[in-house]
Amino acid sequence: MRKINVNLWGIALLVFVNLNCVNTKGKNTTMRDNSEEKLYLDLGKNIAASTQAVLGKNLMIAMAKGGPEYALEFCNSKAIPLTDSMAIEHKTAIKRVSDKARNPLNEANKLEKSIIVSIKEQLNKGDTPKPEIREVKGKMVAYYPIVTNAMCLQCHGKVNETVQQKTFEKINDFYPNDKATGYTVNQLRGLWVVEMQKTK
Template sequence: MKQLTLILGVLFIIGCKDSPKIKQGPIDKVVNESVNTNDNAGILKNNDSLLVEKGKMYAQSTQKVLGRNLLLNIQNNGVLGAVAFCNEKAYPLTDSMAIVHHAKIKRVSDKPRNTNNQANKKELEYIESFKSKIKNNESYEPILTTENGNTQFYLPIVTNTMCLNCHGVPEKNIDPKVTHLLQEKYPNDKAIGYKENEVRGIWSISFNNEQNN
């Protein structure tokens, strides 16, 4: 059981979970580069609903590929080997899924483990929006923006108990050996100190509205 817990914990190095509180219905539409916080923003057009589902599919399929490959590495090389694997292969695998979907797929954060995952100004605003809703125990939607035939899709990555094995408090949640290796691989690591049910980052996905994959 302990080994299973460790395996599942490290699995969440590459991203924890999509929140179960995502509603089915109107989304948080973004107009003129600003977050629309009006809960009565209106009913989604059919095309918007399709774009939301497409964004979710891209995020979920990429997460499955990352998770499957990481779990295989854990089975072959152990937990510490999986940390090294994530350091070396998470980006190439994400890029490969971006090619498959003809999309730009990123996982970004206000507290990145890898500095390449630092959220930009706009993404930081959306992270704070998701944080506020989760903190207040509110349901929320993926954020969708469209401009010139392109869609930008944002979906939060929310911590659960398993995530804390790699993103919790060192010594309390994270094994010292894992902490040591993380410090070695990620000297500028900020992705620690989380509690359960907190926004660790977001999926930031861009794709052409006309693509059918």
């Protein structure tokens, strides 16, 4: 039975990764050279996708081992350190942010929140959410939408619907100021933010 569960989580992980950080045709407000824009968007996409894959693999193992409650323990203690280790590997800065953060360290700043609003408007219109890229303090910063799917909803959905009561209690134990429940499928959960040094 566990083997079946692991396989199901593997499929869910692939869907999760494919639904996030895959669209690189975002409009840009600061760069004029579309080829340069695409270069940075592609670079950032690869960094975000590889980081997502590492987190997803570990999350899948945690879910298979002990369900959503065990996965919450993983997220609480390992998600940010794993993300930081990938930033070191890629020699860049990368983080996940949200306007409805679970961990206060993932709270979006003013600029990031404005991008979140813009991407939510795209989703509300039925459009595919697009990443954005900006020049910020001499660095190129790319923002990739993280969109919810069924797997996300076990910890981020509606309480007593997709989030079980025991999971909700564990969320409150780890994150007493949590703002990250109530989502449904295909909503914007937040952004991957990848900061890159300019090459020119």
